[in-house]
């Protein structure tokens with residue numbers, strides 16, 4: 001008797017796959033069905049698969065269509081990017097955050113922002129933030145991103161973030177030392193990731209071939225054990241496309257006088273008007289201009 005079931009690959013290794021069948025807690029080890037075997041490596045962590053269960057054995061029969069896929073880490077069907085950034089040590093560099101966000105936006109991935117180490121800049125979770133931090137949070141909230149403020153070792157903000165990650169698969173991004181491992185440990189007390197471990201797993205060492213694993217979170221949902229978006233390069237795009245990757249610019253742009261407005265110095269620019277009215281944070285707008293120049297320079301180099 002063969003029974004066909006669907007499930008999710010939680011860990012793809014060479015020719016061996018850990019699959020969690022829908023509706024079950026347990027993870028089973030699967031081989032690949034012949035025809036798929038030639039394309040090993042085409043089955044990724046996060047893939048939705050059809051599994052044939054037959055006395056004693058389990059084999060992946062088919063990979064169901066993917067909604068998306070990341071190259072680094074190799075993972076399919078990502079639901080969101082969690083951008084983790086400490087409020088202090090390392091200090092936030094907003095344009096670096098915006099570079100990560102632009103990459104996620106280019107893939108249509110929702111972004112959730114978690115500012116960690118709140119206890120370094122506030123005595124209590126409700127205390128007002130220093131001005132610079134308040135402007136940072138405000139700018140991202142104006143853009144429409146959910147922003148969480150946390151101090152995981154004190155339990156501040158952990159529940160709210162857990163609720164935001166309850167569904168689907170999350171890939172974490174953020175600089176070394178931002179508190180990613182600390183945060184994941186707070187979200188899944190069984191994990192016991194050594195602090196500093198996430199980046200070691202990043203594979204900054206050249207020879208690391210490691211397998212991405214989806215870890216279940218205590219409050220529901222899954223998180224990839226390997227961070228993504230560590231490259232700060234912008235995706236290939238035309239200058240006119242950059243604004244689409246900034247939600248607050250995207251919303252205002254239809255009001256611009258000229259189609260193809262780059263929102264720099266064109267007359268009748270609704271994006272600049274929105275900035276003047278405080279609907280777009282001026283630092284976000286400035287970062288957009290910096291990245292716009294970068295996109296233009298890269299384009300110019302291509303024709304040189």
Ligand SMILES: Nc1nc2c(ncn2[C@@H]2O[C@H](COP(=O)(O)OP(=O)(O)OP(=O)(O)O)[C@@H](O)[C@H]2O)c(=O)[nH]1
Pocket residue numbers: 116117118119120150151152153174175176177178179180181182183194195196197198199200
């Ligand atoms: N005060 C305070 N310290 C924190 C907080 N979160 C993390 N830390 C500390 O910050 C340091 C770095 O935290 P990690 O969790 O290792 O950071 P990471 O992002 O995983 O770092 P990499 O693995 O290098 O990418 C550790 O010493 C943590 O104890 C926090 O909310 N408040």
Ligand SMILES: [Zn+2]
Pocket residue numbers: 253256257261262263264266268269270271272
């Ligand atoms: Zn404009």
